[in-house]
Amino acid sequence: MSRIALITGATSGIGKATAEAFANSEINLILCGRRQEVLGELKTYFSSKVKVITLTFDVRNKESVFLAIASLPEEWKNIDILVNNAGNAHGFSPIQDGDVDDWDAMIDGNVQGLLYVSKAVIPQMVERQTGHIVNLSSVAGKQTYANGAVYCASKAAVEALSEGMRYDLTAHGIKITNIAPGAVETDFSLVRFKGDAERAKKVYEGFEPIQPEDVADAILYSINTPARVTIADIVLYAKAQAAPTVIYRK
C-alpha cells in the first residue's frame, strides 16, 4: 500500500484541502473529525482516488482519541504522515474579560488534543524508525497580539512542541514540520466570533486572504521532499499581511 496519512480536523478548511491534495498524490487517508456525516461524505468523495477510512472523535477527549486510533484495522496502523490540524480560536477579548470555557477549549483542543493524537500515533513510527509529523501552528504562535493572549499562547505551545518533537524524534528517523499560516479564509473567524458572520466576513475584506489550498500546497511540499531533507518550518502570510495584525486593505 502507498503512504498513509492521518489528518485531524479533516472535515473543513485546511484539513479538508490537505486531504484533497494528498488524495491527488495517491496518499491513502485516515480522515478524523467530530462530524460523522461530513466524514462519510468525504469518504465517498475521495474513495474514487485513494483508500479512505474515517475516525469520529473530538481531539479534546483523551479516551476517544486513544480508542479510535487503536481501533484502526491492521493494514491502517502504520501511519506514515500525521497532520495535526485540528484546532480553533474561541473568543477575542482582553485577558481580563476572557471566558474560561473559551480558554479551556483552546488549550484542550490546540495543545492537549495535538498531544493525545501524537501520543497515539508516534509509537509505531518509533518502532519503524520512520514517519513525518506536520503540526499546524500559526503566525499567532510566533507573535502575540492584543485580544488573543490565550489563542497565541496555545499556538506558541505548538511551536515549542514542534521543536521538542524534533529534538526527540529526529534520532528515530521521524521528520517534524511546523506550518504557521497567517490569515487563511476558512470558518476560523466565524468560530472565533461565535457565529457572528458579519464580523467574521470583515476579517477577510479588502485584501486577498490565503486559501486553505495554499496551506495544503505547503504541507504537500514538506512531505514530498527527498528523504534527506526536513522542512522544519514554513510561515505563510497573505500578500497584504506584514504581521498577524498588520494587513493592508484596499
Ligand code: 8X3
Ligand atoms: C490565525 C492566524 O493571523 O489570525 O491562526 O493570528 S491570525
